[in-house]
Amino acid sequence: MAKKKVTNVNLVQRPIKKWAPLFILPTFxxxxxxxxxxxxQGIYLSFCNFNTPKDAKWTxxxxxxxxxxxxxxxxxxxxxxxxxxxxxxxxxVVAFFIAYALTQKLRGSNLFRxxxxxxxxxxxxxxxxxxxxxxDGILKQYGTYxxxxxxxxxxxxxxxxxxxxxxxxxxxxxAGLQAVPEDMLEAARIDGANSKETLxxxxxxxxxxxxxTCTFLTLTNSFKMFDQNLALTGGLPSVIxxxxxxxxxxxxxxNIYSTYNINKNWxxxxxxxxxxxxxxxxxxxxxxxxxxxxxxxxx
Numbered sequence: 001m002a003k004k005k006v007t008n009v010n011l012v013q014r015p016i017k018k019w020a021p022l023f024i025l026p027t028f029x030x031x032x033x034x035x036x037x038x039x040x041q042g043i044y045l046s047f048c049n050f051n052t053p054k055d056a057k058w059t060x061x062x063x064x065x066x067x068x069x070x071x072x073x074x075x076x077x078x079x080x081x082x083x084x085x086x087x088x089x090x091x092x093v094v095a096f097f098i099a100y101a102l103t104q105k106l107r108g109s110n111l112f113r114x115x116x117x118x119x120x121x122x123x124x125x126x127x128x129x130x131x132x133x134x135x136d137g138i139l140k141q142y143g144t145y146x147x148x149x150x151x152x153x154x155x156x157x158x159x160x161x162x163x164x165x166x167x168x169x170x171x172x173x174x175a176g177l178q179a180v181p182e183d184m185l186e187a188a189r190i191d192g193a194n195s196k197e198t199l200x201x202x203x204x205x206x207x208x209x210x211x212x213t214c215t216f217l218t219l220t221n222s223f224k225m226f227d228q229n230l231a232l233t234g235g236l237p238s239v240i241x242x243x244x245x246x247x248x249x250x251x252x253x254x255n256i257y258s259t260y261n262i263n264k265n266w267x268x269x270x271x272x273x274x275x276x277x278x279x280x281x282x283x284x285x286x287x288x289x290x291x292x293x294x295x296x297x298x299x
Contacts, residue, residue: 046272051264063272069104071244073273076255083154083251084222087161091218092211095166099173100199105147113174128231131160133196147236150248157249160228165221169214176210177203212292219288228254252277 041053042045046063047050050056067073098116102109119127135146135156147153180203188198204211229235235247235254256277 042271043275045268046275047268048271049265049268051267056268059268063268064276066266066269067272067276069272070259070269071241072246072250072259073252073255075241075248075253076250079154079248079250080223080225080252083157083225084219086158087165087222088215088218090158090162091165091169092214094162095169095171095214096207096211098166098202099170099177102170103174103177113171116170119164119166120168122164124227125231127160127164127291128228131156131163132232137151147233147249150237153233153236153249157225157229157251160232161225164228165218169218172210172214172217174206176207180206208292208296209266212289212296215288215292216285220281220285223277223284224253225251226257229254230257252280 012239041216045053045056047058047060049059049063080158102112106112112180114260133152139148144152153193184202184206185198188202193201229251233249235250235258237249238245238247240246247255247258252273256270257272258268259273
């Protein structure tokens with residue numbers, strides 16, 4: 001009977017192995033056409049001066065030298081780094097403790113989960129315009145407005161993004177909290193651990209996979225921020241630094257977009273910025289994954 005079972009399994013697996021490439025081929029072809037080829041072409045165009053890909057002319061590393069000498073790009077990098085640090089900490093801390101509260105058999109917790117998650121369903125551009133009206137309505141009482149001051153614009157972006165993303169991260173943390181083994185919690189209670197000790201020595205170590213996921217998502221979302229930045233502040237206000245115009249609240253994605261659309265002679269520079277942007281986000285994401293996953297293994 002055992003031999004017969006093995007034979008039957010082989011009979012099923014044989015045609016799957018034979019025809020699997022045929023079924024994978026359409027998806028693989030779409031991936032190559034929609035991602036791999038445009039990505040490779042983008043790297044090539046970053047070394048060219050062009051208006052359209054067909055009239056591209058090779059210029060070497062000139063575009064990259066312009067990238068790192070562009071005051072606007074360096075300012076956008078500083079803004080994005082500061083924004084990422086603040087938003088990662090704020091979103092994850094608040095989302096975790098909301099999730100923790102909603103897993104404590106709180107009455108009406110399902111309703112609260114739905115309410116907290118709903119902002120994530122609204123598009124970034126819509127949110128940007130809605131919150132710009134809210135902030136301007138509040139600041140008008142003090143004789144100012146959102147884009148009059150870089151500090152207002154920065155914290156306005158932080159509040160907007162936190163309001164939008166906390167509910168999504170909360171759902172992931174709830175799933176992680178519900179997966180904590182009940183016998184470990186029971187053992188902690190028997191050993192006399194208080195709620196604080198249980199949280200930091202039992203719950204958080206077991207929720208590390210969820211922390212890894214949420215940190216990765218908030219990190220990449222912070223660096224890719226575009227539509228909210230465009231709709232809320234548009235990078236304003238603008239100042240002149242060392243003879244160059246700099247948008248105070250402009251993040252990296254918006255800076256790349258502005259470089260491409262405002263100056264036709266800088267299309268290659270915008271593409272070079274996009275390549276640098278990709279490398280930066282990829283390196284940070286891989287480093288973050290390695291750092292947090294190592295703690296998962298230790299736990």
